[in-house]
Amino acid sequence: MRLSNSKLKELASVLVEFAEDVHNNIGIWNSLERYNAEFFDTPLPFVLQLKGGMGQEAINEHRIQHLLWVLYSELNQQLILSPTHRDLKQLAEAVSSFLILSEVCG
Numbered sequence: 071m072r073l074s075n076s077k078l079k080e081l082a083s084v085l086v087e088f089a090e091d092v093h094n095n096i097g098i099w100n101s102l103e104r105y106n107a108e109f110f111d112t113p114l115p116f117v118l119q120l121k122g123g124m125g126q127e128a129i130n131e132h133r134i135q136h137l138l139w140v141l142y143s144e145l146n147q148q149l150i151l152s153p154t155h156r157d158l159k160q161l162a163e164a165v166s167s168f169l170i171l172s173e174v175c176g
Contacts, residue, residue, distance in 0.1 A: 071157055077145045088137055089169045092128040099133065116153035129169045135162035 073081060091098045103113035112118050114136040124132040138161060139153040151158060 071142065071146075071149070071151075071161065073145055081141060081145060084141060085134075085137075085165060085169065088133075089129055089173065092133065093173055095128075127166075127170065129166055129173060131159070131162045131166040134166045134169070135159060138162055138165070 088099065090096070092100075106115055107113045114124070114132055117132055117136045117139070118124055124130055135158060136153070138158055139151060142149055142151050142158075
């Protein structure tokens, strides 16, 4: 799951924009979850169980995991990655912890 420096900067930028969207309730991510819930009966297909709960935090590992899964297929088109891969889950936990800490300290 290693990325070049330019791809890593791109990933960091998207993660910051994601955090800004969900923290400020801008609505871009919310519209994605509503669409998924309507068509797939879950806000985050392949990450959450049908009608599964994701917790109260706006920034959480489930949302980050789904976002990273989608982004990695764009950033590294050679990589075939399961949405529930152990490394993806660990990265999502680390990123969500960092973003939550940044949110609290910011």
